[in-house]
């Protein structure tokens with residue numbers, strides 16, 4: 430097939446080279462951005478008298494027809510035409526003739542692919558924002574639904590102190606809430622228009638970048654054309670964001686996996702979210718959680734890959750930079766499935782509150798509270814710690830827990846113990862007593878939910894403002 434850049438060549442491209450250099454297999458995903466960018470460019474060219482109004486109209490009509498074909502899946506993409514930009518331009522020229530050949534006036538594929546990618550990232554920020562908000566809502570719902578449930582809290586994977594299951598869930602809420610904040614930076618970085626930079630140095634045509642800026646809804650224009658075509662910071666910020674979200678999702682997945690083992694039996698995932706074994710009929714495997722955990726590595730890989738790819742590149746555009754897209758697209762897809770399925774899984778899991786509680790009745794998670802009891806009566810905390818440590822040791826030898834001791838036993842351990850020790854170290858008291866601001870007492874967790882809901886409202890307003898700016902409402 431004749432190349433759009435074939436003029437100085439005397440020979441066709443090697444087939445393997447065509448396959449190796451082509452990006453159409455993945456960048457066709459940006460066809461809407463490419464068409465919007467071209468329509469804005471053609472409109473600006475006509476307004477500035479660089480091409481005729483008649484040509485601009487033909488270009489826009491032709492591009493609209495191509496968009497419909499791609500929407501309908503009837504557009505035949507060609508590897509020989511390398512990428513989405515040239516596939517569309519060639520088809521346009523085939524359809525409308527000379528006018529199509531004027532579209533690329535005052536533009537390069539370097540600023541063209543950059544403006545497409547900026548728009549794609551901006552749009553993806555909105556998509557990710559919606560997913561994060563839904564995840565936050567799922568965590569709020571679960572925390573509300575099981576608000577009475579008490580579970581062992583862990584450090585070093587050893588039972589430490591009782592916590593509300595809702596408190597545990599709200600810790601994840603906080604993580605995803607922070608992730609949303611990162612979106613603001615990505616949006617701002619992507620919301621700068623590179624179009625007009627040309628190949629690298631600008632253009633000699635009397636273009637007006639404020640017209641395309643306005644048509645494509647960008648808040649500002651790159652100050653420097655060389656930076657405009659070389660910058661991939663916004664993609665890197667996105668991949669950093671994606672890595673953080675995956676890390677949070679992966680930790681949650683790990684807990685869901687552990688909690689659904691027979692050994693823990695804290696939760697049961699819905700059948701719809703698990704798969705079976707081809708040989709062991711009894712198996713119900715938490716595959717989704719494992720895959721989310723597993724895919725986290727590959728998203729980190731995309732971040733490392735792009736950082737490494739960029740680090741040695743001289744200004745301005747180098748073909749290496751075509752490698753910026755697959756990792757980004759994969760991150761968008763992985764987060765889409767990871768966040769939406771995990772939110773659904775949380776909403777449908779069964780929490781075995783009775784079992785969690787039984788576990789606590791059988792262990793030493795209330796030991797801190799016993800030491801605190803003594804400390805509050807004037808025993809220095811260090812000393813109280815040692816006294817309770819010895820009591821725990823004594824219980825282990827006897828095969829019982831602290832609450833099995835009699836008042837006499839307690840008094841034998843320390844004269845400060847009185848009848849009220851039994852209440853003081855009861856499991857509900859361990860929860861109720863921790864009512865400092867960030868503590869696990871029910872009213873504190875309730876406050877987290879109230880603040881969480883308010884924060885979601887702010888985030889929804891932010892999403893709405895972005896969608897308004899992008900005319901996506």
Ligand code: ARG
Nearest residue numbers: 452512538539542746750751
């Ligand atoms: N497909 C290319 C990319 O994604 C478009 C830019 C090509 N520019 C060039 N001078 N070869 O990076």
